[in-house]
Amino acid sequence: MKTKFLIPVVLFATFLMSCSSDDSNPTTTPPDNNEPEVPVLSSAKSITSFKILGISASINETALTITLNIPSNSDLTMQSPEIEISPAATVSPASNTEQDFTDPVLYTVTAEDGSQVSYTATVTAGDCADESNITTFMHDGKTYEIIEENKTWSAAASCAVERGGFLAEINDQAEQDAIFDALENANINVFNTTAGDGGGASYVWIGGNDIATEGTWILDGDNDGQGAQFWMGDLNGNPVGGLYNNWGMEPDDFGSGQDALGLALTDWPLGLAGQWNDLDENNGLYYVVEFD
Ligand SMILES: [Ca+2]
Numbered sequence: 001m002k003t004k005f006l007i008p009v010v011l012f013a014t015f016l017m018s019c020s021s022d023d024s025n026p027t028t029t030p031p032d033n034n035e036p037e038v039p040v041l042s043s044a045k046s047i048t049s050f051k052i053l054g055i056s057a058s059i060n061e062t063a064l065t066i067t068l069n070i071p072s073n074s075d076l077t078m079q080s081p082e083i084e085i086s087p088a089a090t091v092s093p094a095s096n097t098e099q100d101f102t103d104p105v106l107y108t109v110t111a112e113d114g115s116q117v118s119y120t121a122t123v124t125a126g127d128c129a130d131e132s133n134i135t136t137f138m139h140d141g142k143t144y145e146i147i148e149e150n151k152t153w154s155a156a157a158s159c160a161v162e163r164g165g166f167l168a169e170i171n172d173q174a175e176q177d178a179i180f181d182a183l184e185n186a187n188i189n190v191f192n193t194t195a196g197d198g199g200g201a202s203y204v205w206i207g208g209n210d211i212a213t214e215g216t217w218i219l220d221g222d223n224d225g226q227g228a229q230f231w232m233g234d235l236n237g238n239p240v241g242g243l244y245n246n247w248g249m250e251p252d253d254f255g256s257g258q259d260a261l262g263l264a265l266t267d268w269p270l271g272l273a274g275q276w277n278d279l280d281e282n283n284g285l286y287y288v289v290e291f292d
């Protein structure tokens, strides 16, 4: 009896020892795992682009929110967003599927590995600028708007696009003079559109930036990243392609960086009212829209 009882105890002890040595050796396959090797599946599940009527939404990857304002004459109850997502992922409802955006719509992205996230898409239909804040003028057969509402450079460009135009791209002295005259005649309260990083002077946004590449200044009033380069370098740089510029003693990429183009309404230590200064694009400034 005694010997028969001992054998299982010894076997059990051996089993415990082999278990503990397995634990310390991650390359050892557990004895009961007969599954074939599974390829690593992607867990990527982001919505990378969400557009309605060609207008790009703001996508917040942390809050998992999508926000978009479309023109006021659009029907919110039937819009088909064009959606781009991570490779190998799927989205539901699918891209180009008509939805009613009267209330926020949930978009669930499923990664290749089966994991999911849900974005809340909130779409509104309304003008991005209040008509009472807009002064319209004409130059050379074109319509322009001065919009007295404070926006970052990119938000101003988005609203310009939504309105069917782009932030004014100043191509010659005549256009510069026409815009500056209109600004002077618009009775703007200049204290409402100042830039601390621009000598505390007053500015409006116009359509130029060096966002993509420092010192490569392009005319890009619709902020699609494309446009003719008009300047290379800093204040010691050069015009490009014979294109017009009206810099003060700028651009200097002052402070933590200045990548958006402002037209001054008042003098600043390095320039005069009417001249251009590179400013931090996060300033909330009034802006000028040009229509083709
Ligand atoms: Ca122009």
Ligand SMILES: [Ca+2]
Pocket (backbone or CB within 6 Å): 210, 214, 215, 253, 257, 258, 259, 260, 278
């Ligand atoms: Ca810059």
Ligand SMILES: [Ca+2]
Pocket (backbone or CB within 6 Å): 198, 250, 251, 252, 253, 254, 258, 277, 278, 279
């Ligand atoms: Ca500057």
